Amino acid sequence: MPDTITITDNRTGKSYEIPIEYGTYPEYGAYIAGTELRKIKVSDDDFGLLSYDPAYMNTASCKSAITFIDGDKGILRYRGIPIEQLAEQSTYLETAFLILYGHLPSQSELDEWTHEITMHTLIHENMRKFMDGFHYDAHPMGMLVGTVAALSTFYSESRDIGDPENRKRQIIRLIAKVPTIAAFAYRKSIGRHYVYPENDFSYAGNFLNMMFRMTEREYRPNPVLEKALDVLFILHADHEQNCSASAMRNVGSSHADPYVSVAAATAALWGPLHGGANEQVLRMLREIGDRKKVGDYIKRVKAGEFRLMGFGHRVYKNYDPRARILKKMADDVLEVTGKSPLLDLAMDLEKIALEDDYFVSRKLYPNVDFYSGIIYQAMGFPIDMFPVLFGIARTAGWLAQWQEMLEDKDQKITRPRQVYIGEDERQYVKMARR
Ligand code: ACO
Numbered sequence: 001m002p003d004t005i006t007i008t009d010n011r012t013g014k015s016y017e018i019p020i021e022y023g024t025y026p027e028y029g030a031y032i033a034g035t036e037l038r039k040i041k042v043s044d045d046d047f048g049l050l051s052y053d054p055a056y057m058n059t060a061s062c063k064s065a066i067t068f069i070d071g072d073k074g075i076l077r078y079r080g081i082p083i084e085q086l087a088e089q090s091t092y093l094e095t096a097f098l099i100l101y102g103h104l105p106s107q108s109e110l111d112e113w114t115h116e117i118t119m120h121t122l123i124h125e126n127m128r129k130f131m132d133g134f135h136y137d138a139h140p141m142g143m144l145v146g147t148v149a150a151l152s153t154f155y156s157e158s159r160d161i162g163d164p165e166n167r168k169r170q171i172i173r174l175i176a177k178v179p180t181i182a183a184f185a186y187r188k189s190i191g192r193h194y195v196y197p198e199n200d201f202s203y204a205g206n207f208l209n210m211m212f213r214m215t216e217r218e219y220r221p222n223p224v225l226e227k228a229l230d231v232l233f234i235l236h237a238d239h240e241q242n243c244s245a246s247a248m249r250n251v252g253s254s255h256a257d258p259y260v261s262v263a264a265a266t267a268a269l270w271g272p273l274h275g276g277a278n279e280q281v282l283r284m285l286r287e288i289g290d291r292k293k294v295g296d297y298i299k300r301v302k303a304g305e306f307r308l309m310g311f312g313h314r315v316y317k318n319y320d321p322r323a324r325i326l327k328k329m330a331d332d333v334l335e336v337t338g339k340s341p342l343l344d345l346a347m348d349l350e351k352i353a354l355e356d357d358y359f360v361s362r363k364l365y366p367n368v369d370f371y372s373g374i375i376y377q378a379m380g381f382p383i384d385m386f387p388v389l390f391g392i393a394r395t396a397g398w399l400a401q402w403q404e405m406l407e408d409k410d411q412k413i414t415r416p417r418q419v420y421i422g423e424d425e426r427q428y429v430k431m432a433r434r
Helices: 034-039 083-089 092-101 107-118 125-132 140-154 164-189 203-212 223-235 243-252 258-270 277-288 291-302 321-337 341-355 357-361 368-378 383-407
Strands: 004-009 014-019 067-070 075-078
Touching (some): 075 092, 075 321, 083 223, 083 321, 092 203, 107 164, 107 203, 125 140, 125 164, 140 258, 164 203, 164 258, 164 383, 223 321, 223 368, 223 383, 243 383, 258 383, 277 291, 277 341, 277 368, 277 383, 341 357, 341 368, 368 383
Antiparallel strands (some): 067 075
16 A cells, blocks of 8 residues: 555645655655645635745755765765765766766776767867956856856757757766866966866866966876865765756756756856855965964854854755865875965864854754865865866766756756735825825
8 A cells, every 4th residue: 555644634624645755765755746735725716735945945856866865874875876985986077977877887988988078178269269358357156157158159059958969969068168168267367378178188187287287398287186186076076956956957947058057057056155165164264364263263153143164064964975085185185285274273173163062953064165175275276266166076967967857757847836925916006196
């Protein structure tokens, strides 16, 4: 017998039996279809019961097979594979393939995938000229949002979102070109010449080359930093239905093309409560400035003056598993780049916060952004670039979410309901009589 829940409406005395369905794990994924509530009515012309859920605190907007998170236990898996294993054994491009296509690639699949992406890293020269038009102090994230959206005008065939082969072409282009645009945005913002992609490098190595190459005849990225960046990209590749993934799905649900949809997701990522947080962590650590001031700063956070950036998460009510990996990686990176006083400050902050009842009782633990900013900074990335780095990595996740949404027969154009709380009908009053 199927599981059901019975709801009795005491306005009418009627009972309704609603089927309970499940995802992979019954203990996490038990749900009822929201539309079942519509059957609960006082009269035939009644619209039916709505569920009110601002910020989607308890609403599943889709079924997804991409990423699994258990926020209480601090578990994150892409397509079933624990993030720790991927961080240790995979590469970003292999992980991107896994996220997008659901399985680890065979050697030939991986070779072809890597080749295709490597061959699409250049951008049209008109795009470069387009980027020249940005103001000298434009934020690179603003440039990324604008330029990725502008890619749509170069690839008009991308609007044919129903053709899987066509979609794949756009996916390859986006994963290949976003790092080039990101690096160009940085070089533009500091008035340096653009460095074109090099096909001999890895995905992360090429990005470091485009970011940091000066006049060397042969640029060689430091292997420790190259590996660290690749791991950072893996850790940020997807995170199920967060603000930017939802933006991607929402915009994509109107059948907009993938470029403008990724631009919308990038815009959502930019906010300081989402991908902009790593930038804020660094600003916060600089503002604190001295280990002696950590206690005072925590007091002000507890008084509600501001939030401790890089702490807390809508889903993780435990240590973010990505933060754990990064905390370890910070040591490897700092061994190459030299020690950062900000890391000591961050360690102090974390220690105090993890022992303080304010944070413990609210289950506020360091999230991925707490350590990523320190590592990025040590590697030489300016603060403005932090959310951009996040966006490069998350492009694969957004596209996987987009593709899954398009292939899902249950999905339609996103259109939430509202509970209207405004005026009842009233009459227009002429200006002279107001
Ligand atoms: N510092 C201090 N207090 C906090 C923090 C924080 N970082 N985060 C949450 N709280 C407190 C809230 O004030 C609230 O306290 P109250 O119950 O006394 O009112 C309680 O904890 C619950 O907070 P909510 O805002 O309800 O939690 P929510 O799930 O909506 O917020 C969020 C999650 C936005 C990430 C929040 O923790 C935050 O603002 N953190 C700082 C920004 C940050 O690091 N964002 C990065 C997230 S990770 C990512 O996007 C990749």
